[in-house]
Amino acid sequence: MKMWSGRFRQALNPEFERWQRSFPFDQRLLGEELAASGAHAKALCVAGVLSQAELQEILQGLEYIGANSVSLLKDEQEAEDVHHFVEKQLAAKIGQTGLKLHTGRSRNEQIATDLRLYVRTSCDEIVSLLQAMAKAVAAQAEKAGAAAMPSYTHLQRAEPVLVAHWLLAYVEMMLRDASRVADCRKRLNVCPLGSGAVAGATLKLDRAAIAKELEFDEPTKNSMDATSDRDFAIEYAQALSMIAVHLSRWAEEFILFATQEYGFVKLPESYATGSSAMPQKQNPDALELIRGKAGRVIGAAQQLTITTKGLPLAYNKDMQETQEPVFELAATVPMMLKVATGFMYEVGFHFERMHDASSTGFMNAMAAATYLVGKGVPFRKAHEVVANAVRVCVERECELGELPLVELKTISPEFEEDFYKSVALEAVLDCHDVMGGTARARVAEALKDAKLRIEALGKECHARA
Numbered sequence: 279m280k281m282w283s284g285r286f287r288q289a290l291n292p293e294f295e296r297w298q299r300s301f302p303f304d305q306r307l308l309g310e311e312l313a314a315s316g317a318h319a320k321a322l323c324v325a326g327v328l329s330q331a332e333l334q335e336i337l338q339g340l341e342y343i344g345a346n347s348v349s350l351l352k353d354e355q356e357a358e359d360v361h362h363f364v365e366k367q368l369a370a371k372i373g374q375t376g377l378k379l380h381t382g383r384s385r386n387e388q389i390a391t392d393l394r395l396y397v398r399t400s401c402d403e404i405v406s407l408l409q410a411m412a413k414a415v416a417a418q419a420e421k422a423g424a425a426a427m428p429s430y431t432h433l434q435r436a437e438p439v440l441v442a443h444w445l446l447a448y449v450e451m452m453l454r455d456a457s458r459v460a461d462c463r464k465r466l467n468v469c470p471l472g473s474g475a476v477a478g479a480t481l482k483l484d485r486a487a488i489a490k491e492l493e494f495d496e497p498t499k500n501s502m503d504a505t506s507d508r509d510f511a512i513e514y515a516q517a518l519s520m521i522a523v524h525l526s527r528w529a530e531e532f533i534l535f536a537t538q539e540y541g542f543v544k545l546p547e548s549y550a551t552g553s554s555a556m557p558q559k560q561n562p563d564a565l566e567l568i569r570g571k572a573g574r575v576i577g578a579a580q581q582l583t584i585t586t587k588g589l590p591l592a593y594n595k596d597m598q599e600t601q602e603p604v605f606e607l608a609a610t611v612p613m614m615l616k617v618a619t620g621f622m623y624e625v626g627f628h629f630e631r632m633h634d635a636s637s638t639g640f641m642n643a644m645a646a647a648t649y650l651v652g653k654g655v656p657f658r659k660a661h662e663v664v665a666n667a668v669r670v671c672v673e674r675e676c677e678l679g680e681l682p683l684v685e686l687k688t689i690s691p692e693f694e695e696d697f698y699k700s701v702a703l704e705a706v707l708d709c710h711d712v713m714g715g716t717a718r719a720r721v722a723e724a725l726k727d728a729k730l731r732i733e734a735l736g737k738e739c740h741a742r743a
Contacts, residue, residue, distance in 0.1 A: 300359045300598050306605060308347055310395035311360050311388065312340050317491040318383055318471060321483045327382065332375050339372040340364070360392070361385045382483060384475035386505040386593040391470045393604065395492065397514050400608040401463035404518065405456045406739040407615040412452040412732045414622040419445040419725055424718055426703055427542060427632035428641060437644055438636035438706055439716040441627065442725060449728050451524040456735055458517040466510035469494035473501035476592045506592040508582065508600050515579035515603065518611045519572075525614050526572035529565040532625070536562055542635070544626035549617070564621055568614050575610055578603035633703075638677060640668050642701040645709050646678055649700040653692040663690040 290298075316337055323333040343350060343364060350367055357363035368376035422441035429439040469489035472479045478501040479485075485497035498504035535542040545562055553559035581603045585596055643664050650660035664678075667689050671678055679701045686693040699705060704718075711717040714724070 298595075298598075299357075300601065301354070301357045301363060303602050303605060304360045304389075304392075305351055305354075305363065307360050307389075307392040307396055307601075308351070308364070309344065310392040311364050312344050313395065313492060314388060314391045314471060315364060315379060316340050317488045318483075319379055320491060321472075321485075321488050322378070322381060322481075324484055324487065325382070325481050327481065328378060332378065335372045335375050336368065336379055339368045339376060342371055343367045359385070359389075361388050382474075382479045382481035383471065384473075384505070386475050387470045387473040389597075389601075390473070390505055390507065391492075393508075393601065394466050394468075394470070394494075394510060396608070397466060397510060397604060398463055400604075400612075401459050401466075401514065402739070402742050403612055404521070404615070405459050405463075405735070406743075407612055407619070408452050408456040408459070408521070409732060409735045409739055411615050411619045411622065412449045412456075412728075412735070414619045415445050415449050415452070416725065416728050416732055418622060418625070418627075419449070419728075422627065422629070425627070425629040425632060426636040426707060428636045428639070429716075435635070435639045435641055437710075437716075438641050438703060440707060440718065440721045441629070441632060443716040443721045446721070446724055446728055448524070448528050449732070451528075453728075453731055453735070455517070455521045455524060458520060459514075460738075462510070462513045462517050464495075465513065467493075467495045468498045468504075469496070470498050470504035470507075472497060473504040476505055477501055502592045506589065506594070506597070508586050508597060511600055511604050512579070512582045512586065515575075515582050515607055518607050519576045519579040521611055522572035522575035522614065525618055526569045528618065529562075529568040532621075533562050533565050533569070536565075540635075541628055541631045544628060546621060546624035546626070548624060549621045564617050568618055571610055571614055575607060575614075578606050578610075637703050640671065640678060642678060642703075642706045643668055645706040646697070646701050648709055649697055650690065650692055653694075655690070655692055 319328060319333055319336045319340075322328045323330065328336070351363075354363055357366060365376065365380060368379060370376075419442035422445065425441045426438045427441050427444060428435040429437055429444065469485070469492055471488045471492075472483045472485035474480065489495070489497045498507075532543055534540055536545050545560055547560070549562075549564035550560045551563045553561065582600055585599050589596055646664045646667070647657065647660040650663060651657050655663065667678060667681065667686065670685070670689070671681060674681075679698050683693060683695060683697070686697065700709075708717045708719075711720060713720065
């Protein structure tokens with residue numbers, strides 16, 4: 279029997295009945311539904327609707343459903359949704375007392391609560407996985423030491439940087455991502471139970487006690503908003519789409535740097551595949567899948583936004599369509615992070631090739647202009663002087679540090695013998711001696727700071743576990 283069938287005399291069209299059921303996918307909310315139902319049962323007991331004996335019956339029945347969920351779910355053919363499933367199983371186990379559980383509540387508030395609990399758990403998992411990924415990247419940055427590589431703008435070589443500096447850029451992204459997810463968790467942690475279908479419960483339920491039981495910070499403030507709010511799901515999806523964007527950018531760089539044309543990265547065999555046709559191939563499939571699945575994550579975020587954009591208050595059946603994108607996100611992003619973290623621990627770097635690439639191609643031109651500024655030349659003039667020197671080097675197929683001093687002086691009399699030391703790789707790196715720059719001492723400080731922030735995030739994750 280349907281939970282709502284009393285008013286109806288005609289059976290649902292069979293195709294529509296199958297189509298409108300959410301149980302095939304919302305059954306994954308069973309744990310959250312059981313927890314919320316237990317909290318509601320305790321509130322009903324305090325309100326005098328249930329006796330202590332009935333409360334114990336219900337709690338034991340809910341515990342039985344949880345303990346036997348695999349077999350019970352396998353045999354279920356009729357439940358409309360996870361709420362209907364629990365009510366059916368409870369009544370089958372403990373009889374009429376089970377039918378009292380739905381007193382004073384609505385499925386509208388139940389799904390709003392279950393989804394919040396589900397997203398909250400997912401947020402905790404994802405923050406923990408981001409911490410693990412950041413730790414893996416920082417470990418590689420530490421191993422890289424003083425190794426240098428080219429940085430790029432417009433995909434053209436720009437200036438040399440430390441490999442550690444490049445890797446720590448991704449640590450910053452991951453720590454921002456963790457902050458966004460944690461912020462989302464904080465905002466979603468309010469409890470809709472007691473909101474009823476739309477206007478609030480018809481019983482004097484202790485909503486604060488229910489919220490505390492489920493480890494929410496407080497009850498929601500408005501029943502209409504509580505039952506129709508999916509902001510938390512959209513915000514969650516948007517935070518996860520940023521993670522996917524960052525992982526996709528990370529994967530793209532490693533794909534590029536693993537090509538023979540770059541030759542900076544050595545792919546770990548445990549995260550690569552071969553070609554069925556070309557025996558020599560080693561393909562970065564793990565990275566390509568991460569890059570590809572970013573589209574799936576971003577699409578889920580868009581689906582949630584579009585589904586809710588035109589809905590009037592309060593609950594509408596359209597909101598059933600907000601569940602599957604959340605489940606998709608909660609499954610996809612953790613796997614992306616787990617694979618990326620494993621890859622990061624095993625990837626290798628060709629530091630010698632990276633060093634050679636960072637020592638050629640006039641990537642010390644900015645440092646050369648800075649040298650002239652130190653001699654009192656206005657930067658705009660220094661820029662022009664160095665550009666003229668680069669043009670001469672291109673014609674002669676040499677680097678700036680290979681031009682004789684006598685020739686440099688024909689371009690600008692401010693050049694002196696100390697110029698050559700100022701455009702050596704170590705000096706070029708160290709001239710970026712500002713907070714956030716790639717000077718060796720600054721990167722050492724940044725690495726130490728990153729490790730401290732990663733450790734602090736780990737402690738926060740442990741405290742929530």
